[in-house]
Amino acid sequence: MQGILFAFLGGACITLQGVINTRISDTIGTWQAVSLTQFVGFLLALCIWVVKRDGHIAQIKKVKPLYLLGGGFGALIIFSEVTAIQHIGVTFTISILLISQLCMAFLIDIKGWFGLIKQKMKLPQFLGITIMIVGVLILSYK
Structure with a gap:
C-alpha cells in the first residue's frame, strides 16, 4: 500500500x-x-x-x-x-508521458536491463497499454 x-x-x-x-x-x-x-x-x-x-x-x-x-x-x-x-497542454502532455514511461518500463522489464530480473509480459499487459494509447488518441480528438 x-x-x-x-x-x-x-x-x-x-x-x-x-x-x-x-x-x-x-x-x-x-x-x-x-x-x-x-x-x-x-x-x-x-x-x-x-x-x-x-x-x-x-x-x-x-x-x-x-x-x-x-x-x-x-x-x-x-x-x-x-x-x-x-x-x-498539460493533459495531452502527461498522457503521452505516461505511455512513454510505460513503454520504457515494458522494455526494461522484458530485457532485464540495469540488472533487473526479466519479466514476461502477457496479453493483459499488452492490452492495457493498447487501451491507454487508444484513450490518449480519444483524449486528443478535437
Whole structure:
C-alpha cells in the first residue's frame, strides 16, 4: 500500500512540477527554469539527506558510471515536459508521458536491463497499454 501511495504522490508531483516549470520558463526561459528546478531539488534532497543520514557519500565510488546519468535525464525530462506543455497542454502532455514511461518500463522489464530480473509480459499487459494509447488518441480528438 505504501508503494501505491508514493507512486500516486510522485505522479501528482510530476504534473505539478511540469505546470510550475512551464510558468517559470515563461518568465526566465526554459533552460533557466530547468537549472533553477534542478538546483532547488538538489538543495531539498541535500537537506533531507543531512537530516536522515541514510547512506554514506563514500559509497558513490560503487555506483556504476552509467547510473550517474540519472540527474542528466532529470534535466531532459524537465525541458521536454515544459516544452510539450507549452505546445500541447498539460493533459495531452502527461498522457503521452505516461505511455512513454510505460513503454520504457515494458522494455526494461522484458530485457532485464540495469540488472533487473526479466519479466514476461502477457496479453493483459499488452492490452492495457493498447487501451491507454487508444484513450490518449480519444483524449486528443478535437
